[in-house]
Amino acid sequence: MKVTVKNHTMMYPAPAVVASAYDDEGKADACTLAFAAMCSHHPPAVMIAINSTLKRKTLADILKTGEFCLAFPSADQAAEVDYLGIESGYDEDKLAKISYNHKRAEKVNAPVIEQFKVSLECRVMHVCEVGSHTQITGEIINIQADEDVVDGRGKIIFEKLNPLAYDDITHSYYRMGEKIDDAFKLGLKFRK
Amino acid sequence: MKVTVKNHTMMYPAPAVVASAYDDEGKADACTLAFAAMCSHHPPAVMIAINSTLKRKTLADILKTGEFCLAFPSADQAAEVDYLGIESGYDEDKLAKISYNHKRAEKVNAPVIEQFKVSLECRVMHVCEVGSHTQITGEIINIQADEDVVDGRGKIIFEKLNPLAYDDITHSYYRMGEKIDDAFKLGLKFRK
Numbered sequence: 001m002k003v004t005v006k007n008h009t010m011m012y013p014a015p016a017v018v019a020s021a022y023d024d025e026g027k028a029d030a031c032t033l034a035f036a037a038m039c040s041h042h043p044p045a046v047m048i049a050i051n052s053t054l055k056r057k058t059l060a061d062i063l064k065t066g067e068f069c070l071a072f073p074s075a076d077q078a079a080e081v082d083y084l085g086i087e088s089g090y091d092e093d094k095l096a097k098i099s100y101n102h103k104r105a106e107k108v109n110a111p112v113i114e115q116f117k118v119s120l121e122c123r124v125m126h127v128c129e130v131g132s133h134t135q136i137t138g139e140i141i142n143i144q145a146d147e148d149v150v151d152g153r154g155k156i157i158f159e160k161l162n163p164l165a166y167d168d169i170t171h172s173y174y175r176m177g178e179k180i181d182d183a184f185k186l187g188l189k190f191r192k
Numbered sequence: 193m194k195v196t197v198k199n200h201t202m203m204y205p206a207p208a209v210v211a212s213a214y215d216d217e218g219k220a221d222a223c224t225l226a227f228a229a230m231c232s233h234h235p236p237a238v239m240i241a242i243n244s245t246l247k248r249k250t251l252a253d254i255l256k257t258g259e260f261c262l263a264f265p266s267a268d269q270a271a272e273v274d275y276l277g278i279e280s281g282y283d284e285d286k287l288a289k290i291s292y293n294h295k296r297a298e299k300v301n302a303p304v305i306e307q308f309k310v311s312l313e314c315r316v317m318h319v320c321e322v323g324s325h326t327q328i329t330g331e332i333i334n335i336q337a338d339e340d341v342v343d344g345r346g347k348i349i350f351e352k353l354n355p356l357a358y359d360d361i362t363h364s365y366y367r368m369g370e371k372i373d374d375a376f377k378l379g380l381k382f383r384k
Contacts, residue, residue, distance in 0.1 A: 003342055007235075
């Protein structure tokens with residue numbers, strides 16, 4: 001039987017990713033967010049949404065510079081990722097607190113955080129206010145990845161990245177599980 | 193060592209969700225998509241992006257009616273979900289092919305697919321063309337869930353929903369794994 005549950009934004013699964021940008025003085029800021037998705041194949045683009053009702057220094061930086069990096073953390077980095085979501089860059093040098101290093105991205109003016117295995121370098125295409133959040137669409141200009149998570153064809157190996165997932169309803173981090181099957185094949189049986 | 197990988201949209205993890213809407217004749221259409229995220233808490237809202245360069249009947253329906261449902265499939269529904277992503281609603285009655293039932297949502301003019309355990313009822317707030325995709329932001333008007341995935345406080349139980357994940361790089365479906373820890377707690381140790 002279906003029941004009605006209280007209205008709350010939800011997505012299953014949702015990622016826990018880290019956006020990073022430079023402030024006016026060239027200091028690197030970073031914040032964790034779960035409101036993120038792919039949104040175009042051509043050009044490759046991602047959408048992120050950051051709470052604009054809270055003090056979010058990384059959001060202010062992205063809107064000023066028009067560029068940002070988006071990193072995909074691994075499950076074993078959950079504590080560091082959680083800290084980057086709790087603390088404000090206005091109060092602390094968060095990356096220094098977790099002893100994470102960064103350097104300028106190759107193609108955009110934003111910091112790549114070295115300890116994260118995969119980072120997208122993005123340029124803002126579109127900004128839209130949606131309720132409590134600022135929704136930013138970014139074109140993916142360049143992608144950097146640790147050599148050990150990339151296969152011989154230049155593709156990210158899901159199991160080696162071992163991405164971190166987040167549940168916004170119970171405020172919990174999750175690991176990913178095993179592969180079920182190949183897409184665009186599994187459903188063909190219903191064509192018969 | 194970091195290496196540069198070919199530009200491609202990616203999100204780790206990404207969901208495999210199903211959008212549904214009615215066409216002009218009141219026929220229910222549904223399509224699978226991985227480009228989806230939460231995008232506002234107040235009001236609760238989600239963003240979905242659907243390929244506008246392919247023939248996508250559900251996309252046309254949503255743009256006409258201004259309303260849609262978004263369902264979160266379980267891992268054991270991967271084959272049905274895959275079929276809903278392969279076939280076009282212009283060619284087949286896809287829901288009939290997989291023997292899934294539907295009925296009108298409580299608060300919007302769109303079909304809720306009964307076999308999916310959790311469905312958001314959404315009203316379009318904003319539409320934006322982003323490269324190959326049409327990005328649609330929808331306010332969550334109502335949520336229906338199977339009684340057995342809802343706890344005593346009206347919250348979705350992640351493990352009972354057992355959501356389906358998707359990797360757009362290798363075109364693979366994945367299960368979710370175990371809970372790591374609580375958010376907004378795990379990272380507090382770095383405050384010391």
